[in-house]
Amino acid sequence: MKSMILMCAMLLGAIAANAKGNQNMGMSGTPALPGKNMPTYQSTTINDSASMAYQQAHNTGTLSDFPRLHPLIVHFPIVFIILAFIVQIISFFVFKRELSWVSLFLIVLGFIGAYISTNLLHGGDPDLPALGEIARRTFEKHEQFAHYTEWFSGIASVAKIISHFVFKRKLWTGIIVAILMAGAVYAIAVTGDMGARLVHIDAIGVQGNRIPLHDTD
Known part of the structure; x- marks a missing residue:
């Protein structure tokens, strides 16, 4: 009991000291603005036409300005496929019949979502001739593993x-299904990683950079 009281007292003392330190810092001067001393990065890949398209899209505000349906749909198969694999593993130990139904519905929904996002709501390809070699390979790997996801989830x-x-x-048979689901999980993880690299590193799609100005879905 004494040790618990001592620990609570020490915790309260640390909180009070931290609050006082923050107050003193605010009174002594103006804190540095966020990012003031940090390096800034300017993407050289965003050209004037892309910026103009970006401004026009904000004025019109329609779904046809930029391919937004693909990122809107693609997160469903990501969730469904991963959950299907997790539920399939759990079903080996508890609630076997009930969880088997759950994993069945999840993997079927995951396959449907993967098929739709890969084929029907693809969103259009970037301007491939304008891409650098690394960005082009990243995009090709993104497309390749998207199809792997479709095949693995379909077979599963x-x-x-x-x-x-x-x-x-x-x-x-459940083990075989789990292995196929694991393949789908790996494929969709690589697909997502390559997609994130295209956006955050290669700036594809940022302010309309190097993407079609209409939805090709």
Whole structure:
């Protein structure tokens, strides 16, 4: 009991000291503005036409200005496929029948989402001739693993249906399904990583940079 009281007293003392230090800093002078002493980075890939398209898009405000449907849909298969794999693993230990139904619906929904985001709501390709070699390879890998995700999740869906209805959730069929789901999880993780690199490193899509000015979905 004494040790708990001592720990609480020390914690309160630390909080009070920290609050007093922040107050003194505010009274002694104006704190530095965020990013004042930090280096600033200017993307050289965003040209005038892209900036103009960016301004025009803000004026019109329609979905056809930029391909926004792809990033709007693509997060669904990411969540569904990952959850399907997790639920499939848990179903080996508890609530086998109930969780088998859950993982079945999740992987089927994940496949549908992957197919739609890869084929129907693709969003258009960037201006490939204008890309550098590294950015082009990143984009090609992004596309390649997007199709891998589609295939892995599709095959996993078929395998899960067979495992659930034909083999009545036998362990060895469940393991095969889990392996296929793991492949889909890996593929979609690489796809997302390559997509993030394209946006945050290569600035593709930033202010309309190097993307079609209409939705090709």
